[in-house]
Amino acid sequence: MNAKKQFGQNFISDPNLITKIVDLLGNEKDSLVIEIGPGKGALTKQLVKRFKKVIAIEIDRDMEDILNKEINSENFELIIKDALEVDLRELIAGENKKYDYKNVFLISNMPYYITSEILFNTLDVHDLLTKAVFMMQKEVATRVCAKVNENNYNNLSIACDFYATTKYEFTVPKKMFRPIPKVDSAIVSLTFNNDHVNDVKDPQKFISFVRQLFNNRRKTILNNLGRVLGDKEKAKDVLNKTQISENLRPENIDLDQYINLYNNSY
Numbered sequence: 001m002n003a004k005k006q007f008g009q010n011f012i013s014d015p016n017l018i019t020k021i022v023d024l025l026g027n028e029k030d031s032l033v034i035e036i037g038p039g040k041g042a043l044t045k046q047l048v049k050r051f052k053k054v055i056a057i058e059i060d061r062d063m064e065d066i067l068n069k070e071i072n073s074e075n076f077e078l079i080i081k082d083a084l085e086v087d088l089r090e091l092i093a094g095e096n097k098k099y100d101y102k103n104v105f106l107i108s109n110m111p112y113y114i115t116s117e118i119l120f121n122t123l124d125v126h127d128l129l130t131k132a133v134f135m136m137q138k139e140v141a142t143r144v145c146a147k148v149n150e151n152n153y154n155n156l157s158i159a160c161d162f163y164a165t166t167k168y169e170f171t172v173p174k175k176m177f178r179p180i181p182k183v184d185s186a187i188v189s190l191t192f193n194n195d196h197v198n199d200v201k202d203p204q205k206f207i208s209f210v211r212q213l214f215n216n217r218r219k220t221i222l223n224n225l226g227r228v229l230g231d232k233e234k235a236k237d238v239l240n241k242t243q244i245s246e247n248l249r250p251e252n253i254d255l256d257q258y259i260n261l262y263n264n265s266y
């Protein structure tokens with residue numbers, strides 16, 4: 001069967017690579033794993049052996065027979081559906097009750113065309129998750145893991161940092177995939193924590209506030225904050241109170257400072 005480009009199908013098969021990825025979830029049997037885009041089951045085969053329950057969400061109906069044949073295991077459930085249309089909260093905490101498991105993991109060799117949607121959907125259910133392990137394009141991985149003052153630092157890096165400890169685990173050269181894609185990939189892990197979530201009243205509004213501040217990353221924080229608040233004088237006042245220089249650019253401001261900015265803006 002030909003790989004379907006429109007579904008971002010680039011398969012892996014190297015057993016060492018697969019083990020290296022799955023190892024990032026550890027060995028605790030008492031875990032629920034949600035996999036997005038199992039494809040032909042490269043990762044899934046190891047996951048069902050290691051963990052109590054595995055639910056895979058795959059958009060391509062042609063994979064159904066292959067998967068059901070490959071993964072002949074009672075702890076495996078397949079949902080043929082667009083992952084972006086699956087209510088992850090309901091899936092994890094509804095019928096499959098999160099509290100029946102010690103850990104809830106999310107794993108995906110991501111279909112690259114929906115990387116940021118999957119990331120933001122994952123962050124939305126951060127409170128239900130222990131850890132997520134994602135393969136993504138290397139360039140996106142460096143953005144997700146970027147630190148303040150680095151070129152790639154943006155609202156995605158801050159959103160991930162807000163909910164989790166983010167780690168660039170390792171690079172995966174493009175030759176490891178079939179068909180071979182144009183660019184290299186990387187594995188990123190997010191270990192969720194509550195270190196910052198309680199620092200703001202409305203986390204989702206905070207994430208959207210930061211996104212808007214990055215709309216014009218070449219402009220100063222004063223300009224961006226003035227636009228977001230619709231009031232330049234108020235922006236000046238907030239920057240003054242938080243002791244953040246008006247001339248900094250969005251990429252020069254760290255997570256704690258963004259939290260401070262948000263709390264003083266609303």
Ligand SMILES: C[S@@+](CC[C@H](N)C(=O)[O-])C[C@H]1O[C@@H](n2cnc3c(N)ncnc32)[C@H](O)[C@@H]1O
Pocket residue numbers: 007008009010011012013036037038039040041042043057058059060063081082083084109110111112114
């Ligand atoms: C990069 S491949 C990874 C396949 C397999 N996990 C592997 O590692 O070899 C991405 C997989 O995601 C599936 N996919 C693409 N878009 C999807 C979506 N919106 N929802 C669920 N699965 C999707 C593709 O059909 C494909 O199987």
